[in-house]
Amino acid sequence: MxxxxxxxxxxxxxxxxxxxxxxxxxxxxxxxxxxxxxxxxxxxxxxxxxxxxxxxxxxxxxxxxxxxxxxxxxxxxxxxxxxxxxxxxxxxxxxxxxxxxxxxxxxxxxxxxxxxxxxxxxxxxxxxxxxxxxxxxxxxxxxxxxxxxxxxxxxxxxxxxxxxxxxxxxxxxxxxxxxxxxxxxxxxxxxxxxxxxxxxxxxxxxxxxxxxxxxxxxxxxxxxxxxxxxxxxxxxxxxxxxxxxxxxxxxxxxxxxxxxxxxxxxxxxxxxxxxxxxxxxxxxxxxxxxxxxxxxxxxxxxxxxxxxxxxxxxxxxxxxxxxxxxxxxxxxxxxxxxxxxxxxxxxxxxxxxxxxxxxxxxxxxxxxxxxxxxxxxxxxxxxxxxxxxxxxxxxxxxxxxxxxxxxxxxxxxxxxxxxxxxxxxxxxxxxxxxMYSTSTDGIYVHLYNDNESKLDLIDNQVILTQKTEYPWDGHIGITVNPENDAEFMIALRRPGWCQNAEIKVNNAVIDVEVRKGYWIVNRLWKQGDVIEIILDMPVQRIETHPSVRTNTAKVALQRGPIVYCFEEIDNAKDLNDVSLVSDADISARYEEDLLGGVVTLETKGRRRDTSTWDGQLYQPVKSEKMDITIKAVPYFAWANRGPGEMVVWVKQEE
Amino acid sequence: MxxxxxxxxxxxxxxxxxxxxxxxxxxxxxxxxxxxxxxxxxxxxxxxxxxxxxxxxxxxxxxxxxxxxxxxxxxxxxxxxxxxxxxxxxxxxxxxxxxxxxxxxxxxxxxxxxxxxxxxxxxxxxxxxxxxxxxxxxxxxxxxxxxxxxxxxxxxxxxxxxxxxxxxxxxxxxxxxxxxxxxxxxxxxxxxxxxxxxxxxxxxxxxxxxxxxxxxxxxxxxxxxxxxxxxxxxxxxxxxxxxxxxxxxxxxxxxxxxxxxxxxxxxxxxxxxxxxxxxxxxxxxxxxxxxxxxxxxxxxxxxxxxxxxxxxxxxxxxxxxxxxxxxxxxxxxxxxxxxxxxxxxxxxxxxxxxxxxxxxxxxxxxxxxxxxxxxxxxxxxxxxxxxxxxxxxxxxxxxxxxxxxxxxxxxxxxxxxxxxxxxxxxxxxxxxxxMYSTSTDGIYVHLYNDNESKLDLIDNQVILTQKTEYPWDGHIGITVNPENDAEFMIALRRPGWCQNAEIKVNNAVIDVEVRKGYWIVNRLWKQGDVIEIILDMPVQRIETHPSVRTNTAKVALQRGPIVYCFEEIDNAKDLNDVSLVSDADISARYEEDLLGGVVTLETKGRRRDTSTWDGQLYQPVKSEKMDITIKAVPYFAWANRGPGEMVVWVKQEE
CATH class of the missing domain: 1.50.10.10 (Glycosyltransferase)
Incomplete structure (x- = not known):
C-alpha cells in the first residue's frame, strides 16, 4: 500500500x-x-x-x-x-x-x-x-x-x-x-x-x-x-x-x-x-x-x-x-x-x-x-x-x-x-x-538569499553560506562547510522561470542532471567548497492561457521571480492604452534610490494621442499611435509613491 | 434675452x-x-x-x-x-x-x-x-x-x-x-x-x-x-x-x-x-x-x-x-x-x-x-x-x-x-x-422605415410614404404628396455613421447642403415627387477614446446604425481570445431565416490554439495563432439562441 x-x-x-x-x-x-x-x-x-x-x-x-x-x-x-x-x-x-x-x-x-x-x-x-x-x-x-x-x-x-x-x-x-x-x-x-x-x-x-x-x-x-x-x-x-x-x-x-x-x-x-x-x-x-x-x-x-x-x-x-x-x-x-x-x-x-x-x-x-x-x-x-x-x-x-x-x-x-x-x-x-530541506540523500536548496544555515544530515552537519543579489541578479554563491568531508547530494533549485544557467563547483563548470526542477549535485563535499549558480535572468514577456479572458493580447513582464507592473507615476494616465512593441529591447537597471533599491525595466511602447479626439467617444478606426518610453517597477513595490493607476498586464502589438 | x-x-x-x-x-x-x-x-x-x-x-x-x-x-x-x-x-x-x-x-x-x-x-x-x-x-x-x-x-x-x-x-x-x-x-x-x-x-x-x-x-x-x-x-x-x-x-x-x-x-x-x-x-x-x-x-x-x-x-x-x-x-x-x-x-x-x-x-x-x-x-x-x-x-x-x-x-x-x-x-x-418633425420651413425626416404619414405644415398637408429595407440596406424611397404643390423644405437626416451618400429627386442626383446632420432639400414639391436616398453602408470598425480602459486595442463592428456582436454559438468559446485581422474583408449578408431576418457579418480572424497549452497557465510568449472565420450578428438580436458567451468589442491585430 x-x-x-x-x-x-x-x-x-x-x-x-x-x-x-x-x-x-x-x-x-x-x-x-x-x-x-x-x-x-x-x-x-x-x-x-x-x-x-x-x-x-x-x-x-x-x-x-x-x-x-x-x-x-x-x-x-x-x-x-x-x-x-x-x-x-x-x-x-x-x-x-x-x-x-x-x-x-x-x-x-x-x-x-x-x-x-x-x-x-x-x-x-x-x-x-x-x-x-x-x-x-x-x-x-x-x-x-x-x-x-x-x-x-x-x-x-x-x-x-x-x-x-x-x-x-x-x-x-x-x-x-x-x-x-x-x-x-x-x-x-x-x-x-x-x-x-x-x-x-x-x-x-x-x-x-x-x-x-x-x-x-x-x-x-x-x-x-x-x-x-x-x-x-x-x-x-x-x-x-x-x-x-x-x-x-x-x-x-x-x-x-x-x-x-x-x-x-x-x-x-x-x-x-x-x-x-x-x-x-x-x-x-x-x-x-x-x-x-x-x-x-x-x-x-x-x-x-x-x-x-x-x-x-x-x-x-x-x-x-x-x-x-x-x-x-x-x-x-x-x-x-x-x-x-x-x-x-x-x-x-x-x-x-x-x-x-x-x-x-x-x-x-x-x-x-x-x-x-x-x-x-x-x-x-x-x-x-x-x-x-x-x-x-x-x-x-x-x-x-x-x-x-x-x-x-x-x-x-x-x-x-x-x-x-x-x-x-x-x-x-x-x-x-x-529556504532548505534535508533528506536522507543530502540537502535541498529551495530559495536563494544571503544566509548562514546549520543543516543536520543523518551523520553529518553542514554549514551552508549563501551570498547573492537575488532576485535582482542571478548569480548565487554557496559555500559548503560539512563538519566531516563526505559524499552527499546538494539539490539546487532550478527556478521554473529559468531557461539557461550554469553551475560551477570550485570554479569549474559542471554538468548536472535536473530532477523535478532541481540540479542534483552529488559529490564528495569538503570544507570550503564553493558552488556558483549563474542563472540567466532576461526579461520575459509572459502570456496567459487563451481561456483567461482578461489577459488576451496582453503580456506581463517578469525578470527572475519578479513580476513587474506599470504605474501612472512613471507612465502617465490611461495605462490600458499603452502597448509594448513586440520586438523592442527591454533594458533592466538596478536603481539604488528607487523603492528601496529595485531593478526597473524600460522599453519602447506606443499609445494613442488623446489630443486628436476632439470630443468623440467613438470613431471609425483611424487614430495614429505615438512612440513612448515605458517603465516598469516590481509589482510588490507598487503604491509606494502615492495613489494612481497600475497595471500588470499590458497590451502587446503583433 | x-x-x-x-x-x-x-x-x-x-x-x-x-x-x-x-x-x-x-x-x-x-x-x-x-x-x-x-x-x-x-x-x-x-x-x-x-x-x-x-x-x-x-x-x-x-x-x-x-x-x-x-x-x-x-x-x-x-x-x-x-x-x-x-x-x-x-x-x-x-x-x-x-x-x-x-x-x-x-x-x-x-x-x-x-x-x-x-x-x-x-x-x-x-x-x-x-x-x-x-x-x-x-x-x-x-x-x-x-x-x-x-x-x-x-x-x-x-x-x-x-x-x-x-x-x-x-x-x-x-x-x-x-x-x-x-x-x-x-x-x-x-x-x-x-x-x-x-x-x-x-x-x-x-x-x-x-x-x-x-x-x-x-x-x-x-x-x-x-x-x-x-x-x-x-x-x-x-x-x-x-x-x-x-x-x-x-x-x-x-x-x-x-x-x-x-x-x-x-x-x-x-x-x-x-x-x-x-x-x-x-x-x-x-x-x-x-x-x-x-x-x-x-x-x-x-x-x-x-x-x-x-x-x-x-x-x-x-x-x-x-x-x-x-x-x-x-x-x-x-x-x-x-x-x-x-x-x-x-x-x-x-x-x-x-x-x-x-x-x-x-x-x-x-x-x-x-x-x-x-x-x-x-x-x-x-x-x-x-x-x-x-x-x-x-x-x-x-x-x-x-x-x-x-x-x-x-x-x-x-x-x-x-x-x-x-x-x-x-x-x-x-x-x-x-420619425418626423415639422417646422415653419417644412419637414424633418429623422428615422428611416416604411411608413405612411400625414404631416401638417402651416398652410399645407403632406402625405409622405417611405419604403426601405433600412437598417439592413441604405436605399430609402420617399414619395411626397402635398395637398397643394408648394415650395418647402424637406430635411433628410444624414446619419452620423454615414460617410458617403447620394440623394436623388425624381431620378436625378441632386447636390444638397448638409446642415447639422440633415440634407436640406428646398424645392417646389409636387404630388408624386420621389426622393431617393442611397446611403453607403459599409461595415465599419469602430475604436473608442483611449481613456476608455476596457476597449483599448479593440474594435466593434457597425454597419449602418446596427452594432454587431459575436456569440459563442457562431464562434465557439473564449471569444475574448479572438482577434480581427485589420485588413481582412468583412462580408455582409442578409440571412432571412436567422433571428427573424438580419444582416450578418463574416470575416477572417485569429485565435490561439488551447490544445497546445498542456496545463500551463502562463508561459513566455510563444503560442501560434490559427486562422478562423468569425461571424457577427446584430447586438439587439443576441441571446435568442440559448445562453453563451457574447462580446461586442473584439481585439484587432495591428
Whole structure:
C-alpha cells in the first residue's frame, strides 16, 4: 500500500540566519516597525484590554471574536524575531500576554476572550461562524513558536490544557461532538502541537477534524438548527452576506460541502481553503495517509493550472473572499487576499517536502516575491488586504463597489478584521524555514538569499553560506562547510522561470542532471567548497492561457521571480492604452534610490494621442499611435509613491 | 434675452403609420404578444387585484409601491396600439382599469394603490423613496395617450383631479410643500397634461418641481428627519443599499444634490436622470427658459462624450443603477438598464426639436436599434433589464455577484420591479412619433422605415410614404404628396455613421447642403415627387477614446446604425481570445431565416490554439495563432439562441 511519507524534512527557521540581501532588509523592517506597530494597533483597538477581562456588557469596543487569533499570530511573529534578535522588552510583552491568557483560561482548559466576556454561556454553539477553534489554533502556533524560540513552556502548557479540553469535547467517539471549525486552522496547529509535544492525541484530533469535514448530515446544519436557524437556507445574517451560499454546494464556502478526499476544485473562502489543505498535507505526512495527499495533488493542479494569478494571488472574489471558476482571473475587480497567498506558501511548502518537486517551490517563490510582499509598504506600516493586478483609482471614488478598508486600492493602517498584517509578519520573520530541506540523500536548496544555515544530515552537519543579489541578479554563491568531508547530494533549485544557467563547483563548470526542477549535485563535499549558480535572468514577456479572458493580447513582464507592473507615476494616465512593441529591447537597471533599491525595466511602447479626439467617444478606426518610453517597477513595490493607476498586464502589438 | 423655443414640432404618433419593414415586425409582436402578456403578468403578480382594493393588511402579495406605474405604462402602450389597430377586447380591459382607478380615487383627488391599501395614513410622507408622484406621472401619461387614441376623457378627468390635488399640496407658495419626487417623471407628465388640457397650472407645477429640486435645505433631508430618520447619513434600509449614498453629494443618487441648472454631469440613477432631463427640456420648450436648455446641453455633452455605450446604453453600475465616472465603460460588469436607454430616447427627441441638430437623432437611433431592442427577445415575451456588452455565463454561476433577475444574462419572463417591459412596449407602440418633425420651413425626416404619414405644415398637408429595407440596406424611397404643390423644405437626416451618400429627386442626383446632420432639400414639391436616398453602408470598425480602459486595442463592428456582436454559438468559446485581422474583408449578408431576418457579418480572424497549452497557465510568449472565420450578428438580436458567451468589442491585430 502506498504511504505518503515526506522524503524531505523541512529545516527549522531556527537554523537559518538571513544575514543580507532582499529578505534581510524586509526582516529588519518587520522586526523594527511592523511587529511593534501591530502590538500598538491591538492595544488601540482593544485586543489587549479585552485579554485583561476589563470589558463588560454595555461597554463600547466589544471584543471581536477574531481577536485571540491576532494575539496568537503576533506572539508567533514576535517569537521568530526574538529568536534571532534578543529583545527583553519584546519578550516581556509576550510574557505579559501569556499571563493574561493564563488568567483567562477556564477551569476546564477552555480559553476564548470573546466567549469569556461577551457570550459566556454560548461557547461551542456556533463553530460555523465564531472561530473558536481557529483562535485556538493560532494561539497554539504562537505557543509552539515561543517555546521553540525561548524554551519557555508556560504558554505551551496552557494551550496543551486547552487542546486537551478540545480533545475531550470533539472526536469520533460516541458522546463527543462530531464538529469542526468554519475556519480551518486548528488542524495544522494540532500537528505542530503533536510535533513539539509528541502527544499523538493531537495528531488524532487533527485527523478527526479533517476526516469529519463535509460528511453528511452536515454538522453545520445540525448545529445551526439547534440554534434555531438554518445557516445555509435562511442565513442568520443580512442579505448582503447571502453570497456565502456558495454555488458549489451547501457549506462549500467553508470547504464543507464534501468529504475533503472528494473535493477536486478549490472552492469557497480562499484562506480557509489554504489552511485546510495545509492541514491535510500535514496529516498525510504524519500518518502516511496517501488519500489525503492525492486530494491535495488534485486540488493543487486545479488551482495552479486554472485559478492562480501570476503574482501568486488567489481567491478572485471580494464577496465571500473566495474562489470563482476556472480561468476567471480578472485584474481590476478581484481580491487576492494577502492571507490567501500566505496560506498558499504554507501549503506549497508542505507539499514540497513529499517528493522535492520544484513546482511547489516555484509557486512558493512566485507568491513570496510578488503577491505577498505587495501586502505591505516599504516602511512596514501600511497593508493591503486585496492585491489588485490593475487599479484605476476613480473606480473606488465613483464606482459601483461598496468600498471597505479591505478593498482599498491604497494600503491601510489597520483593518476591522486584521488577519493579514500579523500573518505577513509571522511569514517574514520565519522566511528562513522555506529556504532548505534535508533528506536522507543530502540537502535541498529551495530559495536563494544571503544566509548562514546549520543543516543536520543523518551523520553529518553542514554549514551552508549563501551570498547573492537575488532576485535582482542571478548569480548565487554557496559555500559548503560539512563538519566531516563526505559524499552527499546538494539539490539546487532550478527556478521554473529559468531557461539557461550554469553551475560551477570550485570554479569549474559542471554538468548536472535536473530532477523535478532541481540540479542534483552529488559529490564528495569538503570544507570550503564553493558552488556558483549563474542563472540567466532576461526579461520575459509572459502570456496567459487563451481561456483567461482578461489577459488576451496582453503580456506581463517578469525578470527572475519578479513580476513587474506599470504605474501612472512613471507612465502617465490611461495605462490600458499603452502597448509594448513586440520586438523592442527591454533594458533592466538596478536603481539604488528607487523603492528601496529595485531593478526597473524600460522599453519602447506606443499609445494613442488623446489630443486628436476632439470630443468623440467613438470613431471609425483611424487614430495614429505615438512612440513612448515605458517603465516598469516590481509589482510588490507598487503604491509606494502615492495613489494612481497600475497595471500588470499590458497590451502587446503583433 | 435668449429664449428656448423649439424650432421643430414633433409629429404625433397618431399621424405616422408604420406599414412595413423593421419596426412593423416589432410592432406586430408588441401588439400581439408583449402587450397582452404584460397584462397577464400584472394579473399574476397581483397588480390588477390590488387595484380592485381587495388586499387587506395581513394578506400575502402586498401591493408594491411601483404597481400603479406599471398600470399607467401599460395603458399608454395599449392606447398607442389601439389607435392603429382597433381591438374592442383590449379597449374593454383599459376601460375596466379606468373604472377601478376611479373607484380608488379619494374624495380629494388623491390616488395611489399602495397608500390606499397598505399605509393609508402615510401618504406624501416619503417622496424620497415611495414614488407617489412618479406613479401619478405614469398614470397621467397613460391618460393622455388613451384620450388621444380614443377621445375617451374619463381617465384624463380622473388624473386632472389628481393633479389638481397635487397642485394644491405642492408649489412655491407659502403653506404648500416645497418637495419633489425621488424619481422624476411627474415633470414631463405634467407638461403632457398641460399640452392636452391647456391648463397652465400643470406647466407651472412642473416648472416648480424642476426649480425646487436640489435647493437647500434639502427637502429629502427635512422630510426624512420628520420621519425620524436621516436617509443619507443613516439610511433607513439595509446596509447593502447604502451605496445609494452617491459620492457626488447628498441626494445625488436622485439628482437632488444641486439645483438642476448647476448640474454639469450625469450622476446617480440613470433612469431618474433621463426622466428629469426630459422634463427640463419640456419646461424649457414651453416656457422659453434657456437656462434649462443650457443645463441640458452641458449634461448631454458630458454624457454622450464620456459615458455613452456604443449601443446607446447608459448607467454603468448595477449598484444603484447609476452612472459612475467619465470614460468608465466596462463591458462585462455593467448595467445599461433598458429603461435608461428608453429615457435617453425621450430626452434626445425633445432636444432634437429645438434646433434640428442631427446629433440628437444619432443617439436616438443608436439606442433604438441596439441597446433598447436588445431588451426584448424576438418572440416578445422575455426581457433584459441589464444590457451587457460582454457576457461570460460562468460569471453568473460561480462569480462574485449577487445575481437577481434584473442582472441576469438571459432574458427573464418578468421582474419584481417590472419597469422595463412596459416601457419598451410603449416606446415600440409609439415609434412613429420619432420619425418626423415639422417646422415653419417644412419637414424633418429623422428615422428611416416604411411608413405612411400625414404631416401638417402651416398652410399645407403632406402625405409622405417611405419604403426601405433600412437598417439592413441604405436605399430609402420617399414619395411626397402635398395637398397643394408648394415650395418647402424637406430635411433628410444624414446619419452620423454615414460617410458617403447620394440623394436623388425624381431620378436625378441632386447636390444638397448638409446642415447639422440633415440634407436640406428646398424645392417646389409636387404630388408624386420621389426622393431617393442611397446611403453607403459599409461595415465599419469602430475604436473608442483611449481613456476608455476596457476597449483599448479593440474594435466593434457597425454597419449602418446596427452594432454587431459575436456569440459563442457562431464562434465557439473564449471569444475574448479572438482577434480581427485589420485588413481582412468583412462580408455582409442578409440571412432571412436567422433571428427573424438580419444582416450578418463574416470575416477572417485569429485565435490561439488551447490544445497546445498542456496545463500551463502562463508561459513566455510563444503560442501560434490559427486562422478562423468569425461571424457577427446584430447586438439587439443576441441571446435568442440559448445562453453563451457574447462580446461586442473584439481585439484587432495591428
Amino acid at each position: 502506498r504511504t505518503a511519507k515526506q522524503k524531505l524534512s523541512p529545516v527549522s527557521w531556527k537554523e537559518v540566519t538571513v544575514n543580507g540581501g532582499f529578505w534581510q532588509e524586509i526582516q529588519k523592517i518587520n522586526s523594527t516597525v511592523t511587529i511593534p506597530l501591530q502590538y500598538i494597533r491591538m492595544e488601540e483597538r482593544g485586543g489587549i484590554e479585552a485579554l485583561k477581562l476589563n470589558w463588560k456588557p454595555g461597554d463600547s469596543n466589544k471584543p471581536h471574536h477574531f481577536w485571540d487569533s491576532d494575539i496568537g499570530k503576533w506572539i508567533e511573529a514576535a517569537a521568530y524575531s526574538l529568536a534571532k534578535h534578543s529583545d527583553p522588552e519584546l519578550e516581556k510583552k509576550i510574557d505579559d500576554l501569556v499571563d493574561l491568557i493564563e488568567a483567562g483560561q477556564q477551569e476546564d482548559g477552555y480559553f476564548n476572550t470573546f466567549y469569556n466576556l461577551v457570550d459566556p454561556g454560548k461557547r461551542w454553539t456556533n463553530l460555523y461562524y465564531m472561530h473558536e477553534l481557529y483562535c485556538a489554533g493560532h494561539l497554539a502556533e504562537g505557543a509552539v513558536a515561543y517555546y521553540l524560540a525561548t524554551g519557555k513552556k508556560k504558554l505551551l502548557d496552557i494551550i496543551c490544557r486547552f487542546m486537551d479540553h478540545i480533545d475531550s469535547r470533539f472526536g469520533p467517539q460516541t458522546g463527543k461532538v462530531h464538529g469542526y471549525c468554519g475556519h480551518p486552522e486548528i488542524e495544522l496547529a494540532l500537528v505542530k502541537m503533536y510535533q513539539v509535544t509528541g502527544e499523538e492525541r493531537y495528531l488524532r484530533l487533527s485527523k478527526f477534524f479533517i476526516d469529519e469535514r463535509g460528511q453528511q448530515p452536515y454538522y453545520f446544519e445540525l448545529e445551526s438548527l439547534s440554534r434555531g436557524v438554518n445557516v445555509e437556507v435562511k442565513a442568520d445574517r443580512p442579505r448582503h452576506l447571502k453570497h456565502y451560499l456558495c454555488c458549489q454546494g451547501p457549506f462549500a464556502q467553508y470547504q464543507s460541502h464534501l468529504p475533503v478526499r472528494e473535493q477536486d476544485a478549490p472552492v469557497g473562502h480562499a484562506v480557509r481553503a489554504m489552511y485546510l489543505y495545509a492541514g491535510m498535507a500535514d496529516v498525510a505526512a504524519e500518518t502516511g495517509d496517501h488519500t489525503l495527499l492525492d486530494a491535495c495533488e488534485v486540488l493543487w493542479k486545479r488551482l495552479t493550472e486554472k485559478q492562480l494569478y501570476i503574482t501568486g494571488g488567489i481567491g478572485q472574489s471580494s464577496d465571500g473572499e473566495r474562489f470563482t471558476f476556472d480561468y476567471d482571473l480578472p485584474n481590476e475587480i478581484t481580491y487576492n487576499e494577502t492571507c490567501a497567498s500566505i496560506g498558499l506558501v504554507f501549503w506549497a511548502h508542505r507539499l514540497l517536502q513529499f517528493n522535492g518537486d520544484g513546482k511547489y517551490a516555484d509557486v512558493m517563490e512566485r507568491a513570496l516575491y510578488n503577491g505577498i510582499m505587495s501586502g505591505v509598504n516599504l516602511e512596514g506600516d501600511r497593508f493591503f488586504y486585496a492585491n489588485y493586478l490593475s487599479v484605476y483609482p476613480d473606480r473606488f471614488k465613483y464606482g459601483s463597489t461598496l468600498i471597505t478598508e479591505r478593498m482599498a486600492p491604497t494600503r491601510q493602517g489597520w483593518f476591522e478584521v486584521a488577519c493579514c498584517p500579523p500573518n505577513l509578519a509571522r511569514l517574514v520573520a520565519s522566511i528562513g524555514q522555506y | 435668449r429664449t428656448a423655443k423649439q424650432k421643430l414640432s414633433p409629429v404625433s404618433w397618431k399621424e405616422v403609420t408604420v406599414n412595413g419593414g423593421f419596426w412593423q415586425e416589432i410592432q406586430k409582436i408588441n401588439s400581439t404578444v408583449t402587450i397582452p402578456l404584460q397584462y397577464i403578468r400584472m394579473e399574476e403578480r397581483g397588480g390588477i387585484e390590488a387595484l380592485k382594493l381587495n388586499w387587506k393588511p395581513g394578506d400575502s402579495n402586498k401591493p408594491h409601491h411601483f404597481w400603479d406605474s406599471d398600470i399607467g405604462k401599460w395603458i399608454e402602450a395599449a392606447a398607442y396600439s389601439l389607435a392603429k389597430h382597433s381591438d374592442p377586447e383590449l379597449e374593454k380591459k383599459i376601460d375596466d382599469l379606468v373604472d377601478l382607478i376611479e373607484a380608488g380615487q379619494q374624495e380629494d383627488g388623491y390616488f395611489n394603490t399602495f397608500y390606499n391599501l397598505v399605509d393609508p395614513g402615510k401618504r406624501w410622507t416619503n417622496l424620497y423613496y415611495m414614488h407617489e408622484l412618479y406613479c401619478a406621472g405614469h398614470l397621467a401619461e397613460g391618460a393622455v395617450a388613451y384620450y388621444l387614441a380614443t377621445g375617451k376623457k374619463k381617465l384624463l378627468d380622473i388624473i386632472c383631479r389628481f393633479m389638481d390635488h397635487i397642485d394644491s399640496r405642492f408649489g412655491p407658495q407659502t403653506g404648500k410643500v416645497h418637495g419633489y419626487c425621488g424619481h422624476p417623471e411627474i415633470e414631463l407628465a405634467l407638461v403632457k397634461m398641460y399640452q392636452v388640457t391647456g391648463e397652465e397650472r400643470y406647466l407651472r407645477l412642473s416648472k416648480f418641481f424642476i426649480d425646487e429640486r436640489g435647493q437647500q435645505p434639502y427637502y429629502f433631508e427635512l422630510e426624512s428627519l420628520s420621519r425620524g430618520v436621516n436617509v443619507e447619513v443613516k439610511a433607513d434600509r439595509p446596509r447593502h443599499l447604502k451605496h445609494y449614498l452617491c459620492c457626488q453629494g447628498p441626494f445625488a443618487q436622485y439628482q437632488s444634490h444641486l439645483p438642476v441648472r448647476e448640474q454639469d454631469a450625469p450622476v446617480g440613477h440613470a433612469v431618474r436622470a433621463m426622466y428629469l432631463y426630459a422634463g427640463m427640456a419640456d419646461v424649457a420648450a414651453e416656457t422659453g427658459d434657456h437656462t434649462l436648455l443650457d443645463a441640458c446641453e452641458v449634461l448631454w455633452k458630458r454624457l454622450t462624450e464620456k459615458q455613452l455605450y456604443i449601443t446607446g446604453g447608459i448607467g454603468q453600475s448595477s449598484d444603484g443603477e447609476r452612472f459612475t465616472f467619465d470614460y468608465d465603460l466596462p463591458n462585462e460588469i455593467t448595467y445599461n438598464e433598458t429603461c435608461a436607454s428608453i429615457g435617453l430616447v425621450f430626452w434626445a427627441h425633445r432636444l432634437l426639436q429645438f434646433n434640428g441638430d442631427g446629433k440628437y437623432a444619432d443617439v436616438m437611433e443608436r439606442a433604438l436599434y441596439n441597446g433598447i431592442m436588445s431588451g426584448v427577445n424576438l418572440e416578445g415575451d422575455r426581457f433584459f433589464y441589464a444590457n451587457y456588452l460582454s457576457v461570460y455565463p460562468d460569471r453568473f454561476k460561480y462569480g462574485s455577484t449577487l445575481i437577481t433577475e434584473r442582472m441576469a444574462p438571459t432574458r427573464q419572463g418578468w421582474f419584481e420591479v417590472a419597469c422595463c417591459p412596459p416601457n419598451l412596449a410603449r416606446l415600440v407602440a409609439s415609434i412613429g412619433q420619432y
